Amino acid sequence: MNRDDIVFEDKDQPLRADVNQLGTLVGEMLREQGDGDLLFERVEEARRAAIRRRHGDESAERELAGLVASGPVSGAAELVRGFSTYFRVVNRAEQIHRIRRRRDYDREPGPAPGSLRDALATLHGAGLALDRVAALLARLSIEPVFTAHPTEATRRSILQKEQRIARLLLDSDDPTLTPVERATLEARIRMEVTAAWQTASNPAARPTVENEREHVLYYLLNPLYEIVPAFYESLDAAARAVYGEPIGWGDRPLVRFASWVGGDMDGNPNVSGRTIRSTLAAHRELILFRYRGELRQLADTLSQSRSRVLVDEGVMDRIEVYGRELPEALRAVPERHREMPYRVLCHLMAARLEATRIDGPGAYARHGELLDDLESIAGSLRAHRGRHAGLFQVERAIHRVRTFGFHLATLDVRQDSLVHREAVGELLGRADWTALSSEERTAVLAEGELRAPASVSEATATTLDVFHAIKECRARFGDRAIGPFIV
Numbered sequence: 001m002n003r004d005d006i007v008f009e010d011k012d013q014p015l016r017a018d019v020n021q022l023g024t025l026v027g028e029m030l031r032e033q034g035d036g037d038l039l040f041e042r043v044e045e046a047r048r049a050a051i052r053r054r055h056g057d058e059s060a061e062r063e064l065a066g067l068v069a070s071g072p073v074s075g076a077a078e079l080v081r082g083f084s085t086y087f088r089v090v091n092r093a094e095q096i097h098r099i100r101r102r103r104d105y106d107r108e109p110g111p112a113p114g115s116l117r118d119a120l121a122t123l124h125g126a127g128l129a130l131d132r133v134a135a136l137l138a139r140l141s142i143e144p145v146f147t148a149h150p151t152e153a154t155r156r157s158i159l160q161k162e163q164r165i166a167r168l169l170l171d172s173d174d175p176t177l178t179p180v181e182r183a184t185l186e187a188r189i190r191m192e193v194t195a196a197w198q199t200a201s202n203p204a205a206r207p208t209v210e211n212e213r214e215h216v217l218y219y220l221l222n223p224l225y226e227i228v229p230a231f232y233e234s235l236d237a238a239a240r241a242v243y244g245e246p247i248g249w250g251d252r253p254l255v256r257f258a259s260w261v262g263g264d265m266d267g268n269p270n271v272s273g274r275t276i277r278s279t280l281a282a283h284r285e286l287i288l289f290r291y292r293g294e295l296r297q298l299a300d301t302l303s304q305s306r307s308r309v310l311v312d313e314g315v316m317d318r319i320e321v322y323g324r325e326l327p328e329a330l331r332a333v334p335e336r337h338r339e340m341p342y343r344v345l346c347h348l349m350a351a352r353l354e355a356t357r358i359d360g361p362g363a364y365a366r367h368g369e370l371l372d373d374l375e376s377i378a379g380s381l382r383a384h385r386g387r388h389a390g391l392f393q394v395e396r397a398i399h400r401v402r403t404f405g406f407h408l409a410t411l412d413v414r415q416d417s418l419v420h421r422e423a424v425g426e427l428l429g430r431a432d433w434t435a436l437s438s439e440e441r442t443a444v445l446a447e448g449e450l451r452a453p454a455s456v457s458e459a460t461a462t463t464l465d466v467f468h469a470i471k472e473c474r475a476r477f478g479d480r481a482i483g484p485f486i487v
Contacts, residue, residue: 014100018093018169021186026086029194034078042067042075043082050083081201089193092162096169117238130243137247137254145412146216146259148268156218158199161192163222168192209268209275212261213282220257220409221286228403229396231255251371253402258410258483265415265466272462273469276411280473280481283408288357291370294397295350302342302377302390311341312380318373322348325362326355342377342390349373356406366478367405374398407481413470414486415463423463426456 030040046067053060068076105112111121123133168189172182232254236246262279265271304311319341323330329351330344337343349370355363364370374397381391418434421441425433427450433441452464474482 011101011104012097014173015093015097018096018172019090022089022093022189023086025186025190025193026082026089029190029197030082030085033194033197034082039078039082042079043086046079046083047086081197085193085197088162089165092166092169095166096173099170100173111238111241115238116235117241120238120242124242130239130245130247133239133243134247138250138252140254142255143258143410144255146219146257146261146409148212148260148264155199155201156214158196158201159215159218161196161199165189165192209262209270209279213279216259216261216409217282217286220259220404221290224257225290225400225404228255229399232399251402253399256403256410256480257408258412260412260414263411263413265413265419267416273465276413276466276469276473276482280407280411280477283411283481284406284477285357287404287406287408288353291397291401292350292353294400295346295353298377298390298393298397299343299346299350301393302346302381303340304342304386304389305339306341307339309386310384312376312383314376315341315345315380318376319345319348322352322362326351329362342380345373345377364406367401370406371398371401374401405478405480407477410480410483411473412483412486413466415466417487419459419463420487423460424450426460427452429453 027040027044030043031037034040046064049060049063049067053064067079070076102112105115111117120133128136168185172185177185232249239245239247259279262271262275322345326348329348333344333347337347352362352364353370355361374394378391378394378398381387381389381394421434424441424445425431428444430436430444436444456464470482470485
């Protein structure tokens, strides 16, 4: 599947090499998994026709339609999957090439076009001082929202395989690799591509809210969780390059995340107060799990002994308080670690997170308490020569907790206005409610409050339960757990 018909600039020759390697690999996989050359030749024929169509050949569109329509449905499905497999794999090559090009720019003295440093240089050139830039950023709130698209809920296992392919491609850039090591990397890429081909893209059953949620959670808990601190570090590095000092962050994060999955009821009867509760419970369960893993890593790093370096009394006080609240967790700390205060505190913080997960004694009441603990460690490291002995890792954890809280992502709620109108009509005992004009309904509602009768229809009870769920979830998971109600 060599793409000899595409012209690559010199700077993109590594991308060409990756595309050729991956195209050849996919072609060999299709021959192997498709019982010979038939599937491979059909995919190649479709690829060539797609290229001609892109260049304006009208006959190519009819050829593509004929390829899909010919033969049994199963054959068309395999053709489409083979074609999409090629492009999904090649997309990973393009992803890695963007990283490669960004690194090339970072080696150059000037800012890369469109980069954070380029943007700050523009502001600096316009006469904005750093404090004004910081004030501007303090007013910004960036919140990408995952919308509900059940047909796009690719299996987590396939997403993980594609992520591993990308990492293997990045590893292949190492110029010190031996031929044997390079062949091993190619074999591992081949394994991921072939295993993905043998895995169904979607479950056989109709996608559920849980399937959609798994898709969204993959991105939140993997790439996004990993890159949030790097975003702030890149912005500070850009400020140092342009202004000579970092921006300095307050308590409010610049970036947060939100989702409709589990809260978008518009046209989906499977979404209700139950899915709002279960979605936010899953959000909290999984973000607490990630935090506990991060605290274990911090404990491994922060092995400072009191015999070697001073530690703030605030850290020692927290160990004493949490040790009384969670005596079993304190007893679980090995004796040889007792003189390592940061390690002990991280262990007790992890125990508090577990108590939070099960709503047990010693739990954190809010994510701000976890932040306070991390800030206490960070302050002590700054004060006692720890800037290069773990502070970087602690500050990364702080950025993540500020961003994701205990709710991971804000859940937006969405419903058709007619559903509410019908529920209000029943609560008012007005059979004609949906026929009234907006002005007439407003006038009636302004006269008094809604009161639920002793019994209501199942539809109205379901609608009311959504508002009960919102109230409960805001109380349990925090104000940021629930976002706007979109009607």
